[in-house]
Amino acid sequence: MTGVLPSQRLTAMIGRGEIAADQPFATGQVQPASLDLRLGRVAYRVRASFLTGEGQTVSDRLPLFEMHKIDLSDGAVLEKNCVYVVELQERLALPAGIGAVANAKSSTGRLDLLTRVITDGGVEFDRIGKGYAGPLYAEICPRSFSVLVRPGMRLNQIRFRDGQVVLDDDALARLHADVGLVSGEAVISEGLGFSVDLRPQGTTLVGWRAKPHTGVIDLDKLDHYPVAEYWERVESADGRIILDPGAFYILVSREAVHIPPDYAAEMAPYVAMVGEFRVHYAGFFDPGFGHAAAGGTGARGVLEVRCHEAPFVLEHGQIVGRLVYERMAEPPEQLYGQGIASNYQGQGLKLSKHFQAP
Structure with missing residues (x-):
């Protein structure tokens, strides 16, 4: 247990x-x-x-x-x-x-x-x-x-x-073969790698960049703030963008991920040496995230990216982070997205719940 x-x-x-x-x-x-x-x-x-x-x-x-x-x-x-x-x-x-x-x-x-x-x-x-x-x-x-x-x-x-419950790469590969943890090819190295999507279908919008001078955000106000007052659109026609030093971006993973009921996951940086940026904050992924029985069909990971000292070119499909999977002591009585307030089941590129739909 x-x-x-x-x-x-x-x-x-x-x-x-x-x-x-x-x-x-x-x-x-x-x-x-x-x-x-x-x-x-x-x-x-x-x-x-x-x-x-x-x-x-x-x-x-x-x-x-x-x-x-x-x-x-x-x-x-x-x-x-x-x-x-x-x-x-x-x-x-x-x-x-x-x-x-x-x-x-x-x-x-x-x-x-x-x-x-x-x-x-x-x-x-x-x-x-x-x-x-x-x-x-x-x-x-x-x-x-x-x-x-x-x-x-x-x-x-x-x-x-x-106890120690993190899946090693062999166990992760077996789990992916059994249930399918990610759409497309699984890149497994100290976790399940995921890449950035800079070629979305039907649009050139690939992300959002925080504006430098904005008003206060009341964290109790949901679906309230106009996106254009706080964020700039990030667009790309060629599958690449240049990250500006000190800027904060919201991007999205190319892969849709799946967390089975017996597992949980945590997003972690890929490696420090891949470039002048970090996929930051990154949170927990609960059992049932992207799981079909909990109303999901796979769900893409939203990436919170901050560029460091030098401008950096980020390209479509570049590996930017990894999901570390852990075993649950037992499945939860209720899964993520299953009759509870789960704001991000089935998500794509999505800002926080405080902003109006763009």
Whole structure:
């Protein structure tokens, strides 16, 4: 029964107090293979991002970097290119064999919000050691847009693991042969490789680039903001684009991917040396994503791309990332897209849910 813990196991952990919260857990907070984490009431503007370090607590370290404290109760703006630390409503008292990993939610990444979890004694972002007991904090740095946040908003999610459950390349190849994990040829090397689509059929629109000077985005407002006020169209007639240093792009994978009910996946960078860019944030893929029984026919991965120091030519079909598959300890009682609020089942090139249809 080792593997990624499904929703029913998370609910049991909540019942035992191994996952606790300041407020009652909200409807939909428990996802098929993860738990959404909620912002607390206070944000700290800090001078710089930091890790806690062994033997130290976040509350001990905050006074070294804190600039001022912000009450989020009535909503507050987190400004672009500033760093904030917010204590989350959830806290953990994990059993000895259970560890966890956190990641930004899909809509958070698509807004270019760098959002990472830190813990007491933590030496890595987004990694929670086995048996951890203590509070959780979100470090938030809006990169492209200033955002309005309130307590209870869900920017991060956390996935719990019992044991080592990542599929090696041989196991991944066998699974692809059995059920078909990706449309087209499977490129398997430390995960399932996927490439960028810069030749979509019937259009020259291949992506979106964040505008540099925009208004604030209220994260509670869905299907609200006109795309043209925040994004520029990225078009290509020849299957290539040039990424500008410092710019943030939303692109899409060429392949449609499939996550069977017994598995979960996480998007990871391909290799650091493929070019002057990074496929950033990238989140969790729940069991049932793109799965036919959950209403999917394969679903393409949305790519959150940031270019680094030099302009870089990105070409159609270039491998830009990989999916790392993990076994579930058992299938979740409800799959992604199956009667739950799953915003991105069957997606193609898609901005976050805060924007109107272009």
